[in-house]
Amino acid sequence: AKLCDFGLARSLPSGCSHLDSIQLGTGGTPAYQAPEVLKRLPINLKVDLYGFAITLWEMYTALLPWNECTLEQMATRVALYNDRPPIPSV
Known part of the structure; x- marks a missing residue:
């Protein structure tokens, strides 16, 4: 496996444990x-x-996460209802 596209990656400043996501x-x-x-x-x-x-x-599932939802539906389910993608039964 290869990970790529770290263009949005940020280093956590020394001594800092939280960042402001708005900034x-x-x-x-x-x-x-x-x-x-x-x-x-x-x-x-x-x-x-x-x-x-x-x-x-x-x-694991070979599916795209939240492919059955619109962006707004996905954000609502994750942010407001603490929902996560289901793990299918084997």
Whole structure:
């Protein structure tokens, strides 16, 4: 596996544990963005884990995350209802 396109990546400043998501903007693919980013709340390293988890889900299911939803529906489900893509039964 290869990871690429780190054009939106940012380094966490020394001694800083949270960043203001409004100052960073909302660049990136919304389906992989953590609820904190969608809500424009302060963010930390956990947002990277959320995106990685969605990537693992995509690899496991061979489906695109939230492909049955519009962008607004996906954002509402993730940010307001704390919904996640379902893991299919084997």
